[in-house]
Amino acid sequence: MDIKNIQIVSDSLLCTGCGICSIICPQDAIQMKKDETFGVYKSIVNLEKCKSCGLCLSSCPPLTWSNEDRKNGRYNIYVGNFLKIFSGYSLDEKIRFNAASGGFITTLLIYLLENSYVDGVILTKRSTKDPIYSFPFIAKSKKEILEGMGSKYSPVKFDEVLKELRESDLSNIAVVGLPCHIEAISNIKDKRIIKKIKFKICILCGQNTNFLAYDYLMKIFNLKKSNLVSINNRGHGWPGFMELKTTDKIIKVPYTSNYSMGMILSSPVFTPFACHMCVDPVGFRADITCSDAWLKKYTNNDRIGRNLVLVKNSKILEILNEMTNKHLLSLNEETLEDFLKANENVFINKLKYAPLKLKFFLVNKKIKKIFFSKMKFDNNINLLESIKIYIFMLHINFIKKIGIKNIYKFLNFPILFYFKILNLLKKGKYNGK
Numbered sequence: 429m430d431i432k433n434i435q436i437v438s439d440s441l442l443c444t445g446c447g448i449c450s451i452i453c454p455q456d457a458i459q460m461k462k463d464e465t466f467g468v469y470k471s472i473v474n475l476e477k478c479k480s481c482g483l484c485l486s487s488c489p490p491l492t493w494s495n496e497d498r499k500n501g502r503y504n505i506y507v508g509n510f511l512k513i514f515s516g517y518s519l520d521e522k523i524r525f526n527a528a529s530g531g532f533i534t535t536l537l538i539y540l541l542e543n544s545y546v547d548g549v550i551l552t553k554r555s556t557k558d559p560i561y562s563f564p565f566i567a568k569s570k571k572e573i574l575e576g577m578g579s580k581y582s583p584v585k586f587d588e589v590l591k592e593l594r595e596s597d598l599s600n601i602a603v604v605g606l607p608c609h610i611e612a613i614s615n616i617k618d619k620r621i622i623k624k625i626k627f628k629i630c631i632l633c634g635q636n637t638n639f640l641a642y643d644y645l646m647k648i649f650n651l652k653k654s655n656l657v658s659i660n661n662r663g664h665g666w667p668g669f670m671e672l673k674t675t676d677k678i679i680k681v682p683y684t685s686n687y688s689m690g691m692i693l694s695s696p697v698f699t700p701f702a703c704h705m706c707v708d709p710v711g712f713r714a715d716i717t718c719s720d721a722w723l724k725k726y727t728n729n730d731r732i733g734r735n736l737v738l739v740k741n742s743k744i745l746e747i748l749n750e751m752t753n754k755h756l757l758s759l760n761e762e763t764l765e766d767f768l769k770a771n772e773n774v775f776i777n778k779l780k781y782a783p784l785k786l787k788f789f790l791v792n793k794k795i796k797k798i799f800f801s802k803m804k805f806d807n808n809i810n811l812l813e814s815i816k817i818y819i820f821m822l823h824i825n826f827i828k829k830i831g832i833k834n835i836y837k838f839l840n841f842p843i844l845f846y847f848k849i850l851n852l853l854k855k856g857k858y859n860g861k
């Protein structure tokens with residue numbers, strides 16, 4: 429097959445925007461750019477510089493993802509290998525209240541840093557200059573870790589921060605990222621980077637939101653982009669609130685409202701195409717993965733915040749024990765069944781529906797051959813599910829063809845409601861396998 433470099437991934441709009449190819453290319457032939465039509469980052473190859481060495485192809489997450497059994501603990505195709513599962517939260521009430529879910533990640537990062545397990549942490553914060561953008565940075569103090577607390581539903585690329593890490597004199601760092609970031613980082617072979625990464629901490633991810641969603645929010649709330657001071661996607665309890673702050677207004681809506689993750693931010697119009705075809709919910713190569721505890725036993729009563737935690741690394745397990753003994757975390761063991769149930773739509777979409785979605789996606793046939801080649805899927809799909817996915821993908825193809833910017837002016841609430849209903853087609857049940 430005559431695929432020379434990752435340009436084909438980018439041209440198919442399936443680039444996750446991780447940025448890793450641009451730092452590993454020995455010819456410096458790859459640049460990351462913002463795609464204005466679709467509101468995501470994508471890679472661009474300078475074909476004159478490219479020597480077709482194939483390194484970028486062997487580092488690109490959608491081409492390397494694998495849920496194979498690595499013989500490290502228990503195994504399940506939905507999550508890969510794992511040692512233990514917990515529900516829990518930070519015992520620092522302020523962190524628990526203001527973090528995305530239960531403040532587990534922030535508390536773990538502070539502990540790792542303050543107890544010299546690491547000398548730096550890579551995490552992500554929103555830009556203060558233009559809060560629509562979020563970027564990863566290296567934190568070296570508790571204060572800086574707190575600045576990166578919370579979820580950013582926004583594309584985040586890791587090329588710049590990893591260049592900084594490569595040149596830095598740090599020796600042990602922890603990195604927090606989405607499954608596509610963790611897979612990309614795990615693919616790096618440059619010892620100046622990979623030797624420094626001690627722990628990979630992953631956020632379970634159903635989907636992300638493109639930049640255009642925020643332009644749209646500005647429009648419907650009648651806010652001026654130039655006056656924007658901050659965007660907070662989560663926080664203030666659980667599931668929390670989204671807050672948009674300008675110099676003269678504060679808009680605060682519940683996380684589950686139609687203005688936030690209930691519709692606009694989770695709409696297929698504002699979901700990057702790469703997320704529709706993503707097959708990694710947990711970061712198969714992470715050391716630990718944290719999610720929301722979307723289980724009835726918690727959603728009915730908990731208004732402060734709680735995580736589910738999938739532990740894959742024995743050293744992390746030891747550290748969590750230390751932290752519970754020191755009354756920094758509250759942890760209860762949970763079953764795999766409950767972990768999967770809490771985010772069943774995410775798991776079903778990625779490990780069951782993704783191959784079908786790719787099949788119906790109007791895209792270069794060559795890409796269909798190289799995607800997901802190392803993945804095992806739950807193939808137990810019935811006819812009704814196939815029809816549902818076919819209808820869903822008809823609309824995704826329509827959005828791809830027309831371009832979000834071009835349908836933007838017609839994007840009013842009734843159309844978004846239509847897309848919200850369309851999202852129901854992706855709903856599936858985890859059958860306890």
Ligand SMILES: Cc1cc2nc3c(=O)[nH]c(=O)nc-3n(C[C@H](O)[C@H](O)[C@H](O)COP(=O)(O)OP(=O)(O)OC[C@H]3O[C@@H](n4cnc5c(N)ncnc54)[C@H](O)[C@@H]3O)c2cc1C
Pocket residue numbers: 526527528529530531532533534535551552553562576577578579580581582583584604605606609631632633634635636637718719720721722735771774
């Ligand atoms: C795009 C996205 C999709 C998600 N989808 C789901 C889902 O479907 N189901 C579910 O249960 N949970 C999902 N989560 C995870 C959930 O929102 C929490 O992030 C997670 O439970 C950790 O909670 P916490 O309280 O421990 O986090 P905190 O203590 O607040 O720490 C969060 C950490 O994540 C980092 N971070 C935030 N956003 C990003 C980003 N975009 N890229 C890289 N790093 C980032 C922050 O810098 C911080 O270090 C998603 C999160 C994101 C950002």
Ligand code: SF4
Pocket residue numbers: 432433434452453454455456457458473477478479480481482483484485
């Ligand atoms: S094939 Fe090699 S030279 Fe070409 S863009 Fe990829 S990494 Fe760079």
Ligand code: SF4
Pocket residue numbers: 434437438442443444445446447448449450470471487488489490612
């Ligand atoms: S997904 Fe990452 S590695 Fe693959 S093309 Fe996009 S930026 Fe490059």
Ligand code: SF4
Pocket residue numbers: 444606607608609633634635636700702703704706707708
């Ligand atoms: S759904 Fe996949 S590709 Fe999209 S942000 Fe999440 S991990 Fe990355």
